[in-house]
Amino acid sequence: MWRLTRTTAFKLAIGYFVIVGLGFTLVMERVGENIRDLINEQTRQTIDAEIKGLADQYEVGGLTQLVAVVERRARAPGASIYLVAAPNGVVVAGNVVELPAGVLDQKTAVEIDYERLGEPSVERRALARAFTLPGNFHLLIGHDLEDRERLRQILGSALFTSLLWLLTIATFGGLFVGRRLLQRVDAMSAKAATLLRGDLSGRLPLSGADDELDRLARNLNAMLDRIARLMEGIRQVSDNIAHDLRTPLTRLRNNAEQALQLETGEEGARAALEQVIEEADGLIRIFNALLMIARAESQASRENFSDLDAAELARDMAELYEPAAEEAGVVLRVVAPRPAPIHGQRELIGLALANLIDNALKYGAPEVPGESTEVFIKAAVVGERVEIAVGDHGPGIPAPERERVLERFVRLEASRSRPGSGLGLSLAAAVARLHDGALRIEDNAPGLRVVLSLPRRKEMKG
Numbered sequence: 001m002w003r004l005t006r007t008t009a010f011k012l013a014i015g016y017f018v019i020v021g022l023g024f025t026l027v028m029e030r031v032g033e034n035i036r037d038l039i040n041e042q043t044r045q046t047i048d049a050e051i052k053g054l055a056d057q058y059e060v061g062g063l064t065q066l067v068a069v070v071e072r073r074a075r076a077p078g079a080s081i082y083l084v085a086a087p088n089g090v091v092v093a094g095n096v097v098e099l100p101a102g103v104l105d106q107k108t109a110v111e112i113d114y115e116r117l118g119e120p121s122v123e124r125r126a127l128a129r130a131f132t133l134p135g136n137f138h139l140l141i142g143h144d145l146e147d148r149e150r151l152r153q154i155l156g157s158a159l160f161t162s163l164l165w166l167l168t169i170a171t172f173g174g175l176f177v178g179r180r181l182l183q184r185v186d187a188m189s190a191k192a193a194t195l196l197r198g199d200l201s202g203r204l205p206l207s208g209a210d211d212e213l214d215r216l217a218r219n220l221n222a223m224l225d226r227i228a229r230l231m232e233g234i235r236q237v238s239d240n241i242a243h244d245l246r247t248p249l250t251r252l253r254n255n256a257e258q259a260l261q262l263e264t265g266e267e268g269a270r271a272a273l274e275q276v277i278e279e280a281d282g283l284i285r286i287f288n289a290l291l292m293i294a295r296a297e298s299q300a301s302r303e304n305f306s307d308l309d310a311a312e313l314a315r316d317m318a319e320l321y322e323p324a325a326e327e328a329g330v331v332l333r334v335v336a337p338r339p340a341p342i343h344g345q346r347e348l349i350g351l352a353l354a355n356l357i358d359n360a361l362k363y364g365a366p367e368v369p370g371e372s373t374e375v376f377i378k379a380a381v382v383g384e385r386v387e388i389a390v391g392d393h394g395p396g397i398p399a400p401e402r403e404r405v406l407e408r409f410v411r412l413e414a415s416r417s418r419p420g421s422g423l424g425l426s427l428a429a430a431v432a433r434l435h436d437g438a439l440r441i442e443d444n445a446p447g448l449r450v451v452l453s454l455p456r457r458k459e460m461k462g
Helices: 008-075 146-196 212-244 246-260 262-296 299-304 310-327 346-364 424-434
Strands: 080-085 091-094 096-098 110-116 123-132 138-144 306-309 330-335 341-344 373-382 385-391 438-443 448-455
Touching: 008 080, 008 091, 008 123, 008 138, 008 146, 080 096, 123 146, 146 212, 246 262, 306 310, 306 346, 310 330, 310 346, 310 373, 310 385, 330 346, 341 346, 341 448, 346 373, 346 385, 346 424, 346 448, 424 438, 424 448
Parallel strands: 330 373
Antiparallel strands: 080 091, 080 138, 096 110, 110 123, 123 138, 306 341, 373 385, 385 448, 438 448
């Protein structure tokens, strides 16, 4: 119970009760004042009308007729009070025993305390007005305020009862909502405790209400999915590094050991050292690629973004790879007739495009010397996106393997005989994600088509 009363839902319920209670109290007070003023005004009008009627009776029949009318009305049941007094203050007729001093001298209606004839020692309150008749006789007419006081009590009782019901509803409502909220928070906390123990397979439960807790749980689950993927990626990278770097490191050691053998001679030692350097360069390239992937996946790389033209970048990269394409017997064709504005980091996009072109030249080169094949580079605006595509007519990648090859160090069996580290497509995919884009691998029929899809720069639309 103590935990329930400390929940935000319970505190909000009590807070709402206080606000609603204050508002309701102010409204009821205002309603009570308006009702009191209305009753007082109606009473004054009734008194004024009776004074005028009795003054007319006095004018027509004198004091005798006035006394007779007052005595008759005073004996009738009701809430009105009457009094006729002589100039010296002696009561001539009426149903009032005693009045406060100075009341007969008042010119306007006032509230007074009085005792009614036949009810001694019972103090009452009335709204009364005194009127001086010709001959200095005094006429006082009033109306008892018991009905007004009873109405005020009814309103006060209604206010108290309403506040009591509001407090009860707010308390039980707050406890109910707080208990339900606490159950959901406890369930989320229990699941979070399992996550803290290292079990990243669990996810925060959803109630299906699509409220703020469900939205928070969905976002946290998405974050956990991302963390799980990153952890799995780290594990795979560690395994792949241990597997893929063991062979070049072994060759590096063997070549170094061979260089130490004096019987190989100077030429043999030189050749072994050249192989050592070549293997070391390969390892450096692998670690540089890993560093570039880490950099591409870091949000800090966004600080160096600038406006650039993807079509111009495609033409520059084609010109850079033209000699390598001629050497491989590949015709490198560029299709980038119109500007393709994007916002990003030129160095990383150029590096991703270089990896795609390098793969296309490697796997799209003709197998028979003297033959020729084509590799194309296209840059174009497609709706709200800019697509840079590199295609070849090589063996391609089977559809079931196209997602897997985007992971680090993944190389298909058919490509293990070729040089490479299995990081080119991973780097291109990381660059695409950094620029809020995507990397698609498609069939070029025959061959492979890799598309780097990036958001079009907004300010150059039109």
